[in-house]
Amino acid sequence: MTLPPSPRLLDQLQALLGAKGYSDDPEAMEPWLTDWRGKYHGRAAAMLSPATTEEVAAVVRLCAAQRAALVPQGGNSGMVGGATPDASGNQLLLSLRRLNRIRSIDAAARLAVVEAGVILEVFHNAVLEQGLRFPLTLGGKGSATIGGLVSTNAGGTQVLRHGTMRALVAGIEAILPDGRIFGGLAPLKKDNRGYDLKHLLCGAEGTLGVVTAACLRLVPAAAARATAWIGLESPETALRLLRCLDAALGRQLEGFEIIPHACLTAVLRHIPQTRAPLDAPHPWYALVELAGDNDHDLGGALQAQLGEALEAGLISDVVIAKNEAECEAFWRLRDSISEAERAEGPALQHDVSVPVDLMPRFIAENPARLATAYPGARALSFGHLGDGNVHHHVQPPLDVDGAHWLSVHGEGLSRLVYRHVLELGGSISAEHGIGQMKRALLAELDSPARLAALRGVKAGLDPDRLFNPGKLIE
Amino acid sequence: MTLPPSPRLLDQLQALLGAKGYSDDPEAMEPWLTDWRGKYHGRAAAMLSPATTEEVAAVVRLCAAQRAALVPQGGNSGMVGGATPDASGNQLLLSLRRLNRIRSIDAAARLAVVEAGVILEVFHNAVLEQGLRFPLTLGGKGSATIGGLVSTNAGGTQVLRHGTMRALVAGIEAILPDGRIFGGLAPLKKDNRGYDLKHLLCGAEGTLGVVTAACLRLVPAAAARATAWIGLESPETALRLLRCLDAALGRQLEGFEIIPHACLTAVLRHIPQTRAPLDAPHPWYALVELAGDNDHDLGGALQAQLGEALEAGLISDVVIAKNEAECEAFWRLRDSISEAERAEGPALQHDVSVPVDLMPRFIAENPARLATAYPGARALSFGHLGDGNVHHHVQPPLDVDGAHWLSVHGEGLSRLVYRHVLELGGSISAEHGIGQMKRALLAELDSPARLAALRGVKAGLDPDRLFNPGKLIE
Numbered sequence: 028m029t030l031p032p033s034p035r036l037l038d039q040l041q042a043l044l045g046a047k048g049y050s051d052d053p054e055a056m057e058p059w060l061t062d063w064r065g066k067y068h069g070r071a072a073a074m075l076s077p078a079t080t081e082e083v084a085a086v087v088r089l090c091a092a093q094r095a096a097l098v099p100q101g102g103n104s105g106m107v108g109g110a111t112p113d114a115s116g117n118q119l120l121l122s123l124r125r126l127n128r129i130r131s132i133d134a135a136a137r138l139a140v141v142e143a144g145v146i147l148e149v150f151h152n153a154v155l156e157q158g159l160r161f162p163l164t165l166g167g168k169g170s171a172t173i174g175g176l177v178s179t180n181a182g183g184t185q186v187l188r189h190g191t192m193r194a195l196v197a198g199i200e201a202i203l204p205d206g207r208i209f210g211g212l213a214p215l216k217k218d219n220r221g222y223d224l225k226h227l228l229c230g231a232e233g234t235l236g237v238v239t240a241a242c243l244r245l246v247p248a249a250a251a252r253a254t255a256w257i258g259l260e261s262p263e264t265a266l267r268l269l270r271c272l273d274a275a276l277g278r279q280l281e282g283f284e285i286i287p288h289a290c291l292t293a294v295l296r297h298i299p300q301t302r303a304p305l306d307a308p309h310p311w312y313a314l315v316e317l318a319g320d321n322d323h324d325l326g327g328a329l330q331a332q333l334g335e336a337l338e339a340g341l342i343s344d345v346v347i348a349k350n351e352a353e354c355e356a357f358w359r360l361r362d363s364i365s366e367a368e369r370a371e372g373p374a375l376q377h378d379v380s381v382p383v384d385l386m387p388r389f390i391a392e393n394p395a396r397l398a399t400a401y402p403g404a405r406a407l408s409f410g411h412l413g414d415g416n417v418h419h420h421v422q423p424p425l426d427v428d429g430a431h432w433l434s435v436h437g438e439g440l441s442r443l444v445y446r447h448v449l450e451l452g453g454s455i456s457a458e459h460g461i462g463q464m465k466r467a468l469l470a471e472l473d474s475p476a477r478l479a480a481l482r483g484v485k486a487g488l489d490p491d492r493l494f495n496p497g498k499l500i501e
Numbered sequence: 502m503t504l505p506p507s508p509r510l511l512d513q514l515q516a517l518l519g520a521k522g523y524s525d526d527p528e529a530m531e532p533w534l535t536d537w538r539g540k541y542h543g544r545a546a547a548m549l550s551p552a553t554t555e556e557v558a559a560v561v562r563l564c565a566a567q568r569a570a571l572v573p574q575g576g577n578s579g580m581v582g583g584a585t586p587d588a589s590g591n592q593l594l595l596s597l598r599r600l601n602r603i604r605s606i607d608a609a610a611r612l613a614v615v616e617a618g619v620i621l622e623v624f625h626n627a628v629l630e631q632g633l634r635f636p637l638t639l640g641g642k643g644s645a646t647i648g649g650l651v652s653t654n655a656g657g658t659q660v661l662r663h664g665t666m667r668a669l670v671a672g673i674e675a676i677l678p679d680g681r682i683f684g685g686l687a688p689l690k691k692d693n694r695g696y697d698l699k700h701l702l703c704g705a706e707g708t709l710g711v712v713t714a715a716c717l718r719l720v721p722a723a724a725a726r727a728t729a730w731i732g733l734e735s736p737e738t739a740l741r742l743l744r745c746l747d748a749a750l751g752r753q754l755e756g757f758e759i760i761p762h763a764c765l766t767a768v769l770r771h772i773p774q775t776r777a778p779l780d781a782p783h784p785w786y787a788l789v790e791l792a793g794d795n796d797h798d799l800g801g802a803l804q805a806q807l808g809e810a811l812e813a814g815l816i817s818d819v820v821i822a823k824n825e826a827e828c829e830a831f832w833r834l835r836d837s838i839s840e841a842e843r844a845e846g847p848a849l850q851h852d853v854s855v856p857v858d859l860m861p862r863f864i865a866e867n868p869a870r871l872a873t874a875y876p877g878a879r880a881l882s883f884g885h886l887g888d889g890n891v892h893h894h895v896q897p898p899l900d901v902d903g904a905h906w907l908s909v910h911g912e913g914l915s916r917l918v919y920r921h922v923l924e925l926g927g928s929i930s931a932e933h934g935i936g937q938m939k940r941a942l943l944a945e946l947d948s949p950a951r952l953a954a955l956r957g958v959k960a961g962l963d964p965d966r967l968f969n970p971g972k973l974i975e
Contacts, residue, residue: 085845118531134855146626179693191690203950207950208946209951213855213856213927214856215854215928216887217665217890218854218928218931219934220928220943221935222709222958223654223703226667227697227701270923274721278752380692383615383688384610415688445773454691457692469694473694475681476681483961488958488961500695
């Protein structure tokens with residue numbers, strides 16, 4: 028339990044940051060004290076909003092000297108309560124949103140230096156103006172900030188080709204728990220000076236310090252794309268298709284998502300102006316996208332490969348988008364699954380990964396396990412097959428009060444899912460992180476070796492436990 | 502200073518490992534107590550050679566319980582004395598060479614699980630038999646082991662396209678300092694369960710535990726390559742050429758090396774059966790290679806791009822290898838530079854990196870700085886321009902006793918080089934690591950923020966400092 032910051036410390040922070048950078052007004056703080064999903068509510072002694080790296084460092088030094096706890100926050104659009112303070116009112120909310128400058132975009136080197144508070148969509152647009160693309164995107168792009176995306180090692184729909192955030196981070200600037208500035212922005216492709224702090228801070232959820240800026244890799248803006256909607260029998264056949272496409276077109280393959288028929292049905296039922304791309308229903312669909320420059324006939328290449336797959340009986344039917352509007356329409360079906368599902372009623376959502384090879388097995392076997400323990404529960408898996416990352420949602424039986432059923436059975440059911448994932452060598456958090464939502468779960472289910480190492484790292488870098496206490500690891 | 506292992510501990514280790522796995526015979530240990538370059542010599546209380554992961558774990562548990570220090574070693578081909586014990590005779594040499602199984606090669610998933618003691622060249626050949634390639638190679642491939650390559654985050658000549666070792670590691674199995682097995686071999690593309698131990702162990706030089714196996718990514722065996730030898734004016738124009746090629750052919754571009762004329766001259770002088778690819782001399786040369794499948798006309802694409810560059814005056818002359826033998830001949834010129842240089846006499850070698858953009862500036866400015874402080878010293882920079890990593894060698898003035906001159910001026914001269922590198926945001930160790938050779942240098946020159954963080958991580962994971970003491974960080 029953290030002690031409350033002293034009135035003296037609060038005065039010092041107020042003097043340091045001024046009116047724009049300091050607030051303890053409950054109304055002003057209110058929007059930032061509840062997480063994006065509305066599951067976690069906290070209190071804060073004050074909200075600190077420094078505007079420069081040096082101000083962040085000064086804040087950290089003051090707080091470290093007086094043992095006050097800091098909760099870093101970016102766009103407040105995380106999924107696991109990782110940026111919400113606890114209920115004590117003793118923690119200080121450290122907002123990075125005023126660090127919102129794009130310091131540089133180097134088109135020739137395809138690198139940009141971006142401060143933590145820059146919103147992803149703003150950054151997308153800024154680089155697009157220079158004919159470049161930052162190849163990470165996700166639903167929350169209108170609020171998610173660069174600092175948060177780095178600190179949570181964010182994923183999204185383009186990971187298959189471009190990797191998660193850590194693959195796109197060429198350098199990091201951060202304030203370490205002792206208040207020192209780690210100036211690691213230089214984009215070094217080779218640097219063997221010991222432990223890689225960049226990779227350590229990426230995904231640390233603000234528990235080892237606070238990221239103030241990042242040097243990010245860019246790619247040429249994709250001049251063309253080709254998108255196909257494919258009907259097929261099973262995740263197993265989808266995986267075989269993925270292997271074929273990867274071997275033939277791996278350098279252009281940007282997306283490979285799978286959707287079960289029940290998810291498509293829900294989307295068509297609840298989302299206006301949607302229609303099924305194929306006339307006949309199929310048990311599963313794959314949404315495949317190639318991207319590249321104009322030199323390649325992407326559509327032709329995709330058609331040739333899928334034609335072969337059709338002939339070989341690997342897939343049942345396919346339609347290739349004729350134009351950009353059809354590409355968008357296909358992706359809208361995929362991106363509307365969560366919304367459609369919410370309209371269907373409550374469900375348990377699991378953000379899990381297993382090795383790509385084992386994903387069909389997980390998707391096939393998990394519903395059978397659930398059926399034994401929780402008859403009538405309906406499991407739906409959809410998403411990034413190519414990343415070994417499905418969103419595995421479980422709906423209550425049709426004939427019960429869903430919310431009540433979930434309140435009784437939810438925790439046990441989720442444990443069954445997570446244990447299955449771990450049996451297959453998978454992760455209980457593929458892309459959303461641990462935060463406060465899965466902290467106890469991690470401590471319960473992860474291996475003692477790994478937990479001891481995480482605790483060792485935390486103790487070594489933040490011995491007073493002042494950075495985002497109560498998150499990730501005890 | 503480590504205490505000597507007790508006779509009781511040595512008995513226990515001998516009982517555990519048997520005759521094949523335990524030796525304190527000075528003659529048997531001798532080859533492993535001197536580093537590859539012959540610069541460091543050590544002693545060991547015994548050499549432990551466990552044959553399985555479980556045996557390694559048992560060794561670590563015994564040693565941890567009795568506070569005995571372990572020095573992990575693979576092929577003993579490191580460049581910085583990182584695998585050589587100290588002179589006390591109190592440390593135990595932990596050889597991983599008997600962990601030499603390739604556990605699996607999954608051609609469809611393009612992944613292999615390989616034990617730490619497998620020699621790189623053996624692994625290359627094993628995957629090639631399945632039409633695959635492990636895209637990391639270096640001079641020491643006949644002795645370097647997978648565990649050592651992971652622990653030093655090895656680089657080599659194919660980093661431009663495929664990255665250093667850490668980019669090729671999909672999973673790691675390691676024994677942590679408490680003797681627990683970290684079973685992280687599952688190749689998860691998305692895994693956000695807190696601090697990334699895989700990236701932490703990669704490049705940790707055995708100071709945070711010992712890697713026993715890795716899951717490694719493979720690529721299709723390159724069916725074709727196209728190689729060009731280019732004459733040009735300066736590293737500056739070479740960088741502009743690199744940008745052009747990267748924009749046009751980035752997905753095929755596997756190598757981009759630069760060579761100054763003086764290096765070529767030395768090679769032609771000392772290495773038999775070499776000849777200059779171009780008739781006229783040029784101040785600098787670039788060696789460029791594309792690799793890909795047979796579908797692409799690599800030679801045609803390279804010719805078209807270089808034709809444009811020639812027409813635009815960016816390059817002065819070019820020859821494209823007509824066949825595999827010519828490709829090999831071009832690469833032989835590049836790969837013989839170190840040997841030719843040794844024949845020229847002693848030199849100071851610096852393995853440094855700066856941001857790619859700043860490399861031409863470093864290459865241009867550093868000789869000028871040296872000329873002021875050390876008149877007559879001759880600097881040669883060659884190597885991986887595309888990675889921002891040059892091998893920066895400095896030869897003594899022509900008219901002096903070179904060895905003596907270097908013994909007097911070498912340390913100061915190297916500091917001047919390293920300080921220049923740091924001014925440009927670079928690294929004093931691009932690919933060879935820190936080991937014992939650069940430990941004091943790192944402590945002197947690196948930023949206090951970074952050093953404090955490295956020490957924190959070390960203290961958190963190996964509080965008794967039993968893993969490779971005296972290496973990397975105090």
